[in-house]
Amino acid sequence: MMAHVPLGAIKAILFDKDGTLVDFNRTWFGISKELARRSSGGNEAKARDILDEGGYDWAAGRFRPNSVIAAGTVENIVDLWHPDEKPEARAALIREYNDYCVTEGARAAVAIEGLRETLADLRGKGFMLGIATNDSEAGARATAEALGIAPLFHTFIGYDTVARPKPHPDPIFHFAERLGLNPGEIAMVGDNLHDLETARAAGAGLAVGVLSGNSPREALEPYADMVLPSIAGLPEVFAARNIASNRS
Template sequence: MSETVAAPSGSEKAIRAILFDKDGTLVDFNRTWYSISCELARRSAAGDDVLAKSLLDAGGYDAEAEKFRANSVIAAGTVEDIVALWHPQDTDEQRRARVAEYDVYGVEEGAKQAVAVEALSQTLQALKQAGFILGIATNDSEAGARATAEALGISNLFSGFIGYDTAARAKPYADPLLHFAETVGVTPAQVAMVGDNPHDMECARAAKAGLAVGVLTGNSPREVLEPLADIVLSSIADLPDYLAGK
């Protein structure tokens, strides 16, 4: 492991499935989504660079730190949340059209520009070989999750893809985890939720998941995740050893 972590409590022994957040957990969020978010902000601002920067700031981009803020709308919300924030005066028809447009762009560019976290494929393969059922739950679209996994060559390792448009409600509600558990035939208590933002941990708690695992590869620092998580790891690369009790 890259750092010392608390010894497993025993709950990890009951875990049969692992549900991963995508951006910030499997994918480097800032390197993948900064340019995409800039383009969407530019479109929303009709080419006005000053307004576009203002929209990015409102969405959660900290220009001074050059990263997105923890649990901000862009980092943790859905495309519907972003559109609602940037275009509060849209009619329902305008909102639906804009969401559809941004979704298509996000699917294409999210897959094209996806930057994997370190040791992604090796870690997922190790977990799969250890017998865990793997899934992705993201506040991106289901199509976006599938396209990114395909682009990174890891789609065959997952048994479920849940986007904001898959279950009734997106994270932080319990619905994505409950949907995954039912789909793969396990109980929520047999699922470990792994993510980089508070809404991932809140989803785990709401669903009564067996384990809530925070990782530090995304936008949330340790002090934000620790009060909500059972364990905080440097990255998913620490997960195989942790679950094995090493």
């Protein structure tokens, strides 16, 4: 378990995107299904099977927590579905998948309830905000722009922004460097273990799990300082920060 720093020490918040800011299942099922169909050459039965392999639970009608599609990168998905491709063909597939995900991810994005109001509230409390996703940086920017929240963020971090994506500490180190902060002054918020593992690896000041994505409470609690139903609970959590500041 990470050391829980005083809330007043937190100056910036780094958010996962899908499952945290965006409804993962409603946004990504159609996109993932189309990519699986392409990967299977139009064979619908095979597409169904490889979508299951990627993490979609057909019986539950949702993606499994920490599965390749839910928590991995486009590169991980290509390697899973096309394990025998040579480097040139692999690179071409990654570009194709990335381009499709940037366009369709923004077009299909469904915001978590209260998204804009929550982020605006946190900015009003003085926090600098960032996104760290295992989608591409371009995908993060495109989705934020489509949802009208891009101006609220200082930094966008994709799997292709840093040397090592989540669950490695690099996204938090990058955010901290951009802001001139220490990792201990940053809260990491996400719906998958990858997000919380990133927080722990980087020595982030606070690791917050949210239940708006694909992971149940019991999976997140051992790795989180707190678990909330969604990011909509953050302004209340940090209300004490402003009260303490006003008293000092």
